[in-house]
Amino acid sequence: MKDTLLPVAHVFALVMMVFAAAMLAPMIMAVWELDPALWSFVLSAVTTFLLGALLWLGTRRFKRELKTRDGLMLVALTWVVLPAVAGFPLWKYLPINYTDAYFEAASGLTTTGGTVLSGLEYLPHSINLWRCLLSWIGGMGIVVLAVAILPMLGVGGMQIYRAEMPGPMKDSKLTPRIGQTAKLLWAIYGGLTVACIVCLKFAGMNWFDAVCHGFSAVSLGGFSNYDASIGHFNSLSIELVLTAFEILAALNFATHFLAYSQRGISAYFRDAEAKAVVSVLAASCIGISVFLFLKGIYPDYPTALRESLFNVVSIATDSGLHTQDYSRWPIFAPMWMIFLSCIVASSGSTGGGIKMIRTLVLSKQAHRELNQLVHPSMVRPLKVGGGVIANRVVFAVLAFVFLYFMSIVTLIFIQLASGLDFLTALSSIIACMNNAGPGLGLVGPGSNYGILTDFQTWVCSIAMLLGRLEIFTLLVLFTPTLWRK
């Protein structure tokens, strides 16, 4: 155990020191605004940096090149420990206990966007900036960021990349070197974010709101600095900008890279996953808008379409920004949205859930099985978008989906046992697992997660981490073979 953990801790210390640097942003904000949270950020940044430095010095003897298992370990360790550090300034400044602070930070880093705080607009700007920045850092992956800026993580980098990037097929890199791939991904991500912020500014937000919501939308996080979320602005142009960027962020970043390097949009049309994402979203928005209109929720169809477009896309892509308390819509609509949040986001995007590619693989596999029943000696490879999917990948997808559902079911039962009502238990776990944000019932968009007991909050925190790391990476920590020599 000592031989496994300490070399990983040595690299983790570096990640921590990098992370401490991220606290400079809210610190500068606090100095600028002369707000009272400054001290909390200074204290947290210094503590984080010192802890990292001490850990680094203390484990220097164990420095070695990372092996396969170390990559997994590093990613899992980072994601479990960093929320504790990131939540520190929140805990220090706000009147919340540590459980809630951890939840809030984990919710940010995993891009869930469910909050325990209310009265967001009255918080200091620095606190809101920090929440949204957490989403943004977590969106593309903390360790991938570390790989991009710390060259010494090169060896074993593929494992890190695989452990942190969502999706079933991660063997193809954009460039030969993992460090370059990471840099590229972050460059695309950063570019999208800047574009989003500028568009939001032109759509009518002030710079601060634009930055916060830009971070939130492109990372598919979902934190807003208003209790009413986007409903606060009541602006069609803002909603359209956010919808567009949420869809972009829910597509595979490798496809963005291809489109960028070919200077054309043909890459999107060749990406079977992207096509599926867009068609499912379009069909659902129109369907739900018609449903809402027929049910008489909204007096005219354009309003129904506007509300349905923004909220459906936002929940389905696992962002979680909202304009309406959609939990008051007839139950079919919010349940369908929650279902979409499980499947819509692409692999290699910043969204959560099962991912569209896995859904496609499984539906094709089901189709193949059916055909096999009719033609027992049929030979047919499983193809998605013209490419053959290896059976190995199909099995991995099956195992993932099994674990995904078992995790959801287990956690729902735990929530039920702790005394939550069914709808809240179900929706909170699914929303956390998919990193979507608001659930239904007690944790719906109209209220927040602050209402849960400490125990229930921890369960939700676990669900978020499980979902972000696609279960395997976190569960592997509990595999005895990892710890054996």
Added chain:
Amino acid sequence: MKIIILGAGQVGRTAAYHLSREEANDVTVIDVNEEILRDLQDRLDIRTVNGNAASPRILEAAGIASTDILVALTNSDEVNMLACQIAWTLYRTPKKIARVRSSDYTERERLFGENGVAVDVWISPEQLVTEYVARLIRYPGALQVLDFADGRVRLVGIRALQGGPLVGQALRTLREHIPSADARVAAIYRAGKSIKPEGTTVIEDGDEVFFLAARKDIRMVMKEMRREEAPARRVVIAGGGNIGVRLARELEDRNQVKLIERDQRRARRVSEQLDRTIVLNGDAADEELLLEENIDSADVFAALTNSEEANILSAMLAKRLGAHKVMAIINKPSYAELIESGSIDVAISPQTVTIGSLLAHVRRGDVVRVHSLRRGAAEALEVVVHGDADNSKVIGRRIEDIALPEGTTLGAVVRGEDVIIAHHDTTVQPDDHLILFLTDRRHIDAVEKLFQGSASFL
């Protein structure tokens, strides 16, 4: 540099390993076997592409358009040559290196000349290994013999043994022992660790010593390190593959060569190709066959079959039956380490022999030759210096004034036809070939920089 390697066989994998270790290289490997690629990608920081190496579509997917060097190492000469041709015709890839085994192709110089197949450099691992083994047989007692400056200077690795006059003495005394010859000890390894060779360093029994000397002086220097061995007369080769046959042909004029081949038909064909070699049909691990052929009086037994396990076993058997010196081809570096300390005298690693000729092409600056040593941990290279005293960090300086990185020895200077063994007061002149020895190849970057200042001026 952007490099594409075709073929993830033994040589391809070793090349990928060595090339990707250097920060400056972006390596992509293409192979038809997905399993091997996945395994490779897990261990190395490279990109892999699954598919036919000679297909333009696959090459494009690997990014051939912006590639600097294409290294074709698949096991088919034809695929390698075609891939190079495609890379040149369609994408103008600047440098194309191909493995071409068959002498049918390599003998015809015009084939790769102007308007020929677009292969800039061809390498034949079999040819390289054969030459390597032949040199080892020519210098009994040597662990490694490597050529620089077309063979005018050689780097010899030797294990110092009690009985050599220099063993137990300080290095400085080498000149007094052999005043007529000049040599430079480039590195000493004691129990696997490198020791900086200085005038006062005392050579101990069992040290692995690397020295540079002009070709004519090598025997004399070797005599200092261990008792002289009689030149090999009787050579037994196990395995009638490409390497075995080439080696037999090279040696048969001067030595008495026996070649053992298991397959009867192959044995017949081999016997047709060779004139004086005695070709035997049988198993090289057959004790009776070996005894019958007087293995106990053989000076060298070389196991050169495709199967390294068979090589190890037959070599060990031959040693036990009395062969004076045994060598075996061993591909796995871990095996080689195991074996060399045991009963097999020399482990020959084809990849290490081959990789040097690849590395010379990815080095910055004008590097003529690179030899990878000690399983890639050390490196010996021949660099040409260009420019003048103003724009070069080395020209016009005395060797003691050159800021060589740690662990680097400048062993010899080749100026035109002359070989000058480096001493602290030797002055470097333009167009000299310098022979350097790096005990730690991680400093290669610094060495490249030192010599590149002038290369960019060209």
